[in-house]
Amino acid sequence: MIPGGKGNRRFVQNCALCGNAPCDKVCPKALEPSRQIRSIWFENEKCAAARLPKENVCAACAAPCETACLKCGEVPIQKIMQFLFDERKPDSVPAMLENETVLQTEICGIPLENPFLLASSVVGSNYDMCARAFETGWAGVSFKTICAFPIREASPRFSAIYSADGSMMGFKNIEQLSDHSVAENMAVFRQLKKKYPQKFILASIMGQNDEEWTELARQCQENGADALELNFSCPNMMEEGLGSDMGQVPALVERFTAAARRGTSIPILAKLTPNVARMSPAAEAALSGGADGLSAINTIKSLMAVNLDTYVSSPDVNGKSAVGGYSGNAVKPIALRFVAELGQNPKLRNMHLSGMGGVETWKDALEFMLLGAGSIQVTTAVMQYGYRIIEDLKSGLAYYLQTKGFKQVGDVVGLGLDSVSATTDVLERESIVYPKFDRKTCIGCGRCEISCMDGGHQAIRMDERRRPILDAKKCVGCHLCVLVCPTESIVSAGKRIIKNC
Numbered sequence: 001m002i003p004g005g006k007g008n009r010r011f012v013q014n015c016a017l018c019g020n021a022p023c024d025k026v027c028p029k030a031l032e033p034s035r036q037i038r039s040i041w042f043e044n045e046k047c048a049a050a051r052l053p054k055e056n057v058c059a060a061c062a063a064p065c066e067t068a069c070l071k072c073g074e075v076p077i078q079k080i081m082q083f084l085f086d087e088r089k090p091d092s093v094p095a096m097l098e099n100e101t102v103l104q105t106e107i108c109g110i111p112l113e114n115p116f117l118l119a120s121s122v123v124g125s126n127y128d129m130c131a132r133a134f135e136t137g138w139a140g141v142s143f144k145t146i147c148a149f150p151i152r153e154a155s156p157r158f159s160a161i162y163s164a165d166g167s168m169m170g171f172k173n174i175e176q177l178s179d180h181s182v183a184e185n186m187a188v189f190r191q192l193k194k195k196y197p198q199k200f201i202l203a204s205i206m207g208q209n210d211e212e213w214t215e216l217a218r219q220c221q222e223n224g225a226d227a228l229e230l231n232f233s234c235p236n237m238m239e240e241g242l243g244s245d246m247g248q249v250p251a252l253v254e255r256f257t258a259a260a261r262r263g264t265s266i267p268i269l270a271k272l273t274p275n276v277a278r279m280s281p282a283a284e285a286a287l288s289g290g291a292d293g294l295s296a297i298n299t300i301k302s303l304m305a306v307n308l309d310t311y312v313s314s315p316d317v318n319g320k321s322a323v324g325g326y327s328g329n330a331v332k333p334i335a336l337r338f339v340a341e342l343g344q345n346p347k348l349r350n351m352h353l354s355g356m357g358g359v360e361t362w363k364d365a366l367e368f369m370l371l372g373a374g375s376i377q378v379t380t381a382v383m384q385y386g387y388r389i390i391e392d393l394k395s396g397l398a399y400y401l402q403t404k405g406f407k408q409v410g411d412v413v414g415l416g417l418d419s420v421s422a423t424t425d426v427l428e429r430e431s432i433v434y435p436k437f438d439r440k441t442c443i444g445c446g447r448c449e450i451s452c453m454d455g456g457h458q459a460i461r462m463d464e465r466r467r468p469i470l471d472a473k474k475c476v477g478c479h480l481c482v483l484v485c486p487t488e489s490i491v492s493a494g495k496r497i498i499k500n501c
Contacts, residue, residue, distance in 0.1 A: 299325025343372020
């Protein structure tokens with residue numbers, strides 16, 4: 001049996017998540033095991049199980065999938081499929097998965113078939129890429145930022161840090177804007193709108209002065225863009241006040257938003273920088289300048305690992321590196337903090353908020369929505385796993401919404417905002433929630449004891465049978481032990497108890 005929560009990804013971590021996977025080709029029942037494993041990776045086990053037939057056809061199978069696997073012997077495909085068959089739910093579940101109308105939403109009154117867009121980056125930078133994404137199921141694209149000045153990129157321009165399972169946790173780029181001309185990009189817009197009229201084209205632009213902002217806005221509208229996204233936040237465009245340096249000055253945000261507004265009548269979203277203490281001043285300035293919505297967050301200024309032999313930070317471009325933009329799942333807590341700030345600002349209540357920053361799974365997307373985002377943009381996860389992640393984003397979110405009784409995805413937007421405070425002053429401090437130990441799954445590793453002794457309140461000790469024993473008089477309910485347990489054998493007891501004063 002696969003452990004719950006974070007354990008599921010660990011169970012399938014040896015899978016390479018292949019494209020055109022060999023295991024699929026040899027499956028005698030055409031169950032697409034690679035697709036099911038990928039759903040587990042993206043925390044979408046229920047939908048994966050729902051796709052399987054009623055009868056467990058894997059139980060008596062000789063498992064040619066495991067022999068064909070490119071990492072033969074490392075991925076227990078048959079055991080994974082057994083888990084999914086055990087999770088199989090009634091016939092009503094597949095019907096729910098086929099109903100995607102619950103995902104329909106809008107941006108500033110413009111319909112979207114679902115809330116998922118490609119964020120402005122290399123993943124949406126030409127016709128072929130956008131067309132493939134649209135065919136896969138993405139509702140739209142924030143096209144890679146268009147500018148009227150020449151762009152020349154460095155090589156290499158990406159670097160990453162990795163989690164214990166080998167996946168990219170944090171990602172750095174020093175990439176700039178679209179290296180195609182304005183005319184070339186306008187031709188892409190016309191072609192996309194002709195072939196995919198129902199898809200949403202969000203034209204990201206950046207100008208050097210008022211006239212450029214106005215002219216770029218005008219051309220984008222005339223060539224088929226549904227809305228504009230003003231890039232005030234690219235950390236790799238810092239020359240002469242461009243990019244994130246501009247986004248740190250509310251007066252410039254207002255000025256250039258107004259300049260773009262003079263060139264267009266379609267909705268405008270201002271994409272804001274997280275390289276500030278608070279995002280609201282720039283957001284309110286964008287509103288004053290005529291913006292209809294906001295996008296947050298862009299990447300965070302960062303440096304990546306320094307080579308211990310050359311002393312150069314990554315990526316190394318002929319012995320030099322530079323501050324660049326940090327993204328990936330590791331930035332999600334920072335992104336959620338800014339999205340919540342904007343969502344709680346009463347002055348911004350009528351503005352659409354497009355959220356991004358570390359989204360990989362439908363659960364990530366839902367968190368952004370609960371804190372006020374009405375649409376979701378994704379880049380780094382697409383770069384790592386491909387456009388195909390949209391299947392689990394859509395099905396996982398649709399399944400959740402329907403099982404919880406929501407009629408439309410917009411019904412969940414902002415539901416979590418009342419629970420968030422900017423400070424800890426409002427938190428109740430008179431009660432305690434103790435941890436609870438599962439003796440059946442505990443392996444006696446002692447990690448809880450080590451962390452509690454050296455990083456907590458010395459409330460856990462291991463007995464002679466290697467079982468953790470809690471001293472309730474010392475325990476403060478911090479739940480450090482819950483977080484460090486590798487087998488998830490420690491959970492919250494759930495019940496609050498008034499502390500003895």
